[in-house]
Amino acid sequence: MKASPELSHHLQAVLVDLIALSLQGNEAHWTVVGPNFRDLHLLLDEITMSARLLADKVAERMRALGAEPDGRSGTVAESTTLAEFPPGLLTTDLVVKTIGDRLRSSTATVRAVHDPVDTEDPTTADLLHEILEALEQFHWLLTAEHPELRPSPV
Numbered sequence: 001m002k003a004s005p006e007l008s009h010h011l012q013a014v015l016v017d018l019i020a021l022s023l024q025g026n027e028a029h030w031t032v033v034g035p036n037f038r039d040l041h042l043l044l045d046e047i048t049m050s051a052r053l054l055a056d057k058v059a060e061r062m063r064a065l066g067a068e069p070d071g072r073s074g075t076v077a078e079s080t081t082l083a084e085f086p087p088g089l090l091t092t093d094l095v096v097k098t099i100g101d102r103l104r105s106s107t108a109t110v111r112a113v114h115d116p117v118d119t120e121d122p123t124t125a126d127l128l129h130e131i132l133e134a135l136e137q138f139h140w141l142l143t144a145e146h147p148e149l150r151p152s153p154v
Contacts, residue, residue: 003065007120010113011067013079014131015058017106019071020080022051027085028099034092036145047099047138051106054131061127081105096146103139107132 003011025048032040059069082102090098110131118125 001065001121003062003067004120007065007117007124008062008067010117011058011062011065011124012070013081013109013113014128015055015062015069015071016076016080017082017109018051018055018058018131019076020082021102021106022048022055023076024082024085024102025051025099028090028095031089032092032095033089036092040092040095043138043141044095044099047103047142050134050138054134057127058131061124065121065124081109093146096142100139100143100146103135103142107135107139110135 025044029041029044029048032044055071059071062069082105086094086098110128114125114128114132117128
């Protein structure tokens, strides 16, 4: 199977958000200060590592389908849906909110492309399910102590 331009575009959108998430998670890991520092610091390591591994799976799936992934820094900066990460040292509460927002943005991207991807290639949609499961679990783990940051029930 060869990916259509639409499928390639959808996977590229997921790829750049995962790359941006890994970069921002790493930045948060380096700059977080305050109560519960160690637990958050370690969770940010897990989020960053997972985002990197998932980005790699997306890029490799794209190559398997004949698409060309573009993870260059300029491409990521220009096309990610994630807001720019704030500069300086950030308190644990602000990091939880900021990375929580980034996880929700990344999840929204995956959900937005899911149905068209599933229509063209159900196998690739399985990868999107894996990504959703990871991002949503990380959001839960990150915000469990902050109920005000949890999305309202559907």
